Amino acid sequence: xxxxxxxxxxxxxxxxxxxxxxxxxxxxxxxxxxxxxxxxxxxxxxxxxxxxxxxxxxxxxxxxxxxxxxxxxxxxxxxxxxxxxxxxxxxxxxxxxxxxxxxxxxxxxxxxxxxxxxxxxxxxxxxxxxxxxxxxxxxxxxxxxxxxxxxxxxxxxxxxxxxxxxxxxxxxxxxxxxxxxxxxxxxxxxxxxxxxxxxxxxxxxxxxxxxxxxxxxxxxxxxxxxxxxxxxxxxxxxxxxxxxxxxxxxxxxxxxxxxxxxxxxxxxxxxxxxxxxxxxxxxxxxxxxxxxxxxxxxxxxxxxxxxxxxxxxxxxxxxxxxxxxxxxxxxxxxxxxxxxxxxxxxxx
Amino acid sequence: xxxxxxxxxxxxxxxxxxxxxxxxxxxxxxxxxxxxxxxxxxxxxxxxxxxxxxxxxxxxxxxxxxxxxxxxxxxxxxxxxxxxxxxxxxxxxxxxxxxxxxxxxxxxxxxxxxxxxxxxxxxxxxxxxxxxxxxxxxxxxxxxxxxxxxxxxxxxxxxxxxxxxxxxxxxxxxxxxxxxxxxxxxxxxxxxxxxxxxxxxxxxxxxxxxxxxxxxxxxxxxxxxxxxxxxxxxxxxxxxxxxxxxxxxxxxxxxxxxxxxxxxxxxxxxxxxxxxxxxxxxxxxxxxxxxxxxxxxxxxxxxxxxxxxxxxxxxxxxxxxxxxxxxxxxxxxxxxxxxxxxxxxxxx
Numbered sequence: 001x002x003x004x005x006x007x008x009x010x011x012x013x014x015x016x017x018x019x020x021x022x023x024x025x026x027x028x029x030x031x032x033x034x035x036x037x038x039x040x041x042x043x044x045x046x047x048x049x050x051x052x053x054x055x056x057x058x059x060x061x062x063x064x065x066x067x068x069x070x071x072x073x074x075x076x077x078x079x080x081x082x083x084x085x086x087x088x089x090x091x092x093x094x095x096x097x098x099x100x101x102x103x104x105x106x107x108x109x110x111x112x113x114x115x116x117x118x119x120x121x122x123x124x125x126x127x128x129x130x131x132x133x134x135x136x137x138x139x140x141x142x143x144x145x146x147x148x149x150x151x152x153x154x155x156x157x158x159x160x161x162x163x164x165x166x167x168x169x170x171x172x173x174x175x176x177x178x179x180x181x182x183x184x185x186x187x188x189x190x191x192x193x194x195x196x197x198x199x200x201x202x203x204x205x206x207x208x209x210x211x212x213x214x215x216x217x218x219x220x221x222x223x224x225x226x227x228x229x230x231x232x233x234x235x236x237x238x239x240x241x242x243x244x245x246x247x248x249x250x251x252x253x254x255x256x257x258x259x260x261x262x263x264x265x266x267x268x269x270x271x272x273x274x275x276x277x278x279x280x281x282x283x284x285x286x287x288x289x290x291x292x293x294x295x296x297x298x299x300x301x302x303x304x305x306x307x308x309x310x311x312x313x314x315x316x317x318x319x320x321x322x323x324x325x326x327x328x329x330x331x332x333x334x335x336x337x338x339x340x341x342x343x344x345x346x347x348x
Numbered sequence: 349x350x351x352x353x354x355x356x357x358x359x360x361x362x363x364x365x366x367x368x369x370x371x372x373x374x375x376x377x378x379x380x381x382x383x384x385x386x387x388x389x390x391x392x393x394x395x396x397x398x399x400x401x402x403x404x405x406x407x408x409x410x411x412x413x414x415x416x417x418x419x420x421x422x423x424x425x426x427x428x429x430x431x432x433x434x435x436x437x438x439x440x441x442x443x444x445x446x447x448x449x450x451x452x453x454x455x456x457x458x459x460x461x462x463x464x465x466x467x468x469x470x471x472x473x474x475x476x477x478x479x480x481x482x483x484x485x486x487x488x489x490x491x492x493x494x495x496x497x498x499x500x501x502x503x504x505x506x507x508x509x510x511x512x513x514x515x516x517x518x519x520x521x522x523x524x525x526x527x528x529x530x531x532x533x534x535x536x537x538x539x540x541x542x543x544x545x546x547x548x549x550x551x552x553x554x555x556x557x558x559x560x561x562x563x564x565x566x567x568x569x570x571x572x573x574x575x576x577x578x579x580x581x582x583x584x585x586x587x588x589x590x591x592x593x594x595x596x597x598x599x600x601x602x603x604x605x606x607x608x609x610x611x612x613x614x615x616x617x618x619x620x621x622x623x624x625x626x627x628x629x630x631x632x633x634x635x636x637x638x639x640x641x642x643x644x645x646x647x648x649x650x651x652x653x654x655x656x657x658x659x660x661x662x663x664x665x666x667x668x669x670x671x672x673x674x675x676x677x678x679x680x681x682x683x684x685x686x687x688x689x690x691x692x693x694x695x696x
Binding site: 016017018019020021022023024029032033036037040041043045046052053055057058059061062064065066067068070101102104105106107108109110111112113114115116118119122123125126135136137138139140141142143144145147148149150153155157159161 | 364365366367368369370371372377380381384385388389391393394400401403405406407409410412413414415416418449450452453454455456457458459460461462463464466467470471473474483484485486487488489490491492493495496497498501503505507509
C-alpha cells in the first residue's frame, strides 16, 4: 500500500496550526522542518540531517543527538517508555558511527503519576544504559499539573564518540551499494498498536525495541567501510530509505520478497491495511555498504543478538524516476513514498 | 518569610504519587532525587550534583546539561519560553565554567498549536543562541494529541567546553569565601506571577531572563579563581545557597539588607507574602570567590549588562547550626531554608 496522497501541499505558513501529521515522519513533517525549523536554526551541522550532530569542536569526534518520547501506552510487550528512550538515543548515536558515552534525561511528569511506575521506568532506563556501560550523567525533573501532560514525557540526549574511520553519512551512499536491513521489520509499531487497542488476547506481539550499538560496533570492529546507517523508526523502512536516497541523489531499488516480515506481523498489517514498510521499528536499522562487503556484513550481523534475520533487500542505482522503487514478487515496479501525513499506526 | 514547614517527612515510597512539589526545587524535590532517581542512575558524574556534568572522556573538558521548559504563560514581559530555554541551558553550562558550544532542542507540541506562535518562539531561541555564537545542532519534533500536552514543552541540552582553569564546584567553597549575587533578585518569578494572574495593569514587571555567559566569562578572562557559581533559578537565592552550603559542609551567612531587590518586586512580594529570596530568577547567579578577590569580581560584574546591581551579600563560615543563616536589618539571625514543598510562585 502506498500511503502517499499525491500532490496536496499544505503550506506551513501563518494562520495555520500544528496537526498530528507534522510529527508523523512523513512529508508533512518534512515540510515543518524544511519550511519552518531549519531556516530559523540554519547552520552547517544541523543541515546534514543526520540522526546526530557531529560537533566541529573536540577534534570532530563528538556527536550529540536528542529525542523526546511520548509513547502511549507507556508499557508494551517487550519494553516501556524508559527502555525506548535510552535505546532510541543510543541508536541515533550508533547510526553516526559513534560509541555512546553519556546520556542526559529530562522528565516531565504529571501530578498524580504513580511513583512505583516511575521507579520501574527509571530502572528500565538504567538497565538499558548499563548494558552498554553508558552513564546517565545529568538530568532534569519537572512536575506539571494534572492534564498538562499525558503522564510522562522523557527527553534523552546522547553524547557519543565517533569510532568509524570514515564518515557514516547519507551523502556517502553511491550506486552499487547494497541495502541491508538488520532484522524483520514492523514489530514495534504493530506491538504498540495491539497493546493500545487491546487487539490480540493471546500471546502478545513483542516490540523489537533494542539498543543497536553492539551489532553496529561489530561492523566497525571488522574494519568494514559502512557508507550509511539509519534506524528505521518513524515512517518505517520506506521513510528512512526515501530520506537517504533523496539526500544522496540516488535511487534505491528494494526487492519486496526479500524484506523480512514475521508472519504474525504480516497478518496484523494485512488486517489493518498497513504496509509493513511504513511501520516504525525501534531495534532495526538499514545499512548501506559497498556491494563487495555485503556478504561479510550479513555474516557479522547474523551472529549478533536480534539480527539473525538480517537480509540484503535491495541496491543503490543511479537516480531514476523516484528515490525508492519497490519491485514486487511478480516483478512489477512501484514507487515507494513516505506517507504524506500521519504515521500508521502512530507510535508517539 | 521562611517557607519551611519543619520536619514533615513524606516518603518517596511505593503507593505514593508525584505531587507538584516534587518539581518545586524544595526539599520534597530533593527527596525525589535522593531517594528515587539518584540511587537508580548512580554514577560518579551524576552525584556531583552540579548544574552540568563534566564528562570523563574528551580530555575532561566537555560539559553536558539538560533542562525541560514548561513555563506558563509562554510569553511574559521580557521574554518567552524559547528565550528561557536557550538562556537557561547556556547558564547551566556557564555555571560549570564552560563556554557554550552547541545546543539540541526537543519540541513536544500539542495538536492545534498556532504555527505563527511556534515561529516566534523558535526565532527567540535562535536569536538568543546566536548572540553567543552558539549553534542549535540537533533537534526533535513530536506532535501529540489535543490535551496530551499543555501547548508546547521544550527540552534543551547544552554541550560546553570548560574554560575555567580550576574546577568550579560546590566542594571548592570554603570558609572565608565571599558570596556575591550578580544583580537584584526576584524579577522572573514575580513577572511570571503577574503575567499569569493579570496582576498589574500598568507598566509590566520585566523578567530578568538572560544568558549569563558574558559576565561569567569576563571573570575567567580576568584570571579570577572562582570557587563556585550557581544560577538562582527554582527555589531562588535561598535554595541554591542552601544546596551549595550543604554540599560544601559550610555555613553561608547572608546579610539581608545587602541583598538587592527592586522596589517594585519587593512591593509585589510583600503583597503576596513571599520572601524574594525564595523567588526564581532566570538571569541572576551567585558566585563564591575568595574574599580577597571580591572587590575585583564586583568591579568586573558591574561593567557587564544586567549585572550593574551585583552585590556582595554574605560570607562563608565554618559549619554552624544550619547551612544558611540570614542576618536581618536589626541584627537578628534566622535560619534560611528551602521551601519544603511547592515553589511560590511556580515558574514552570
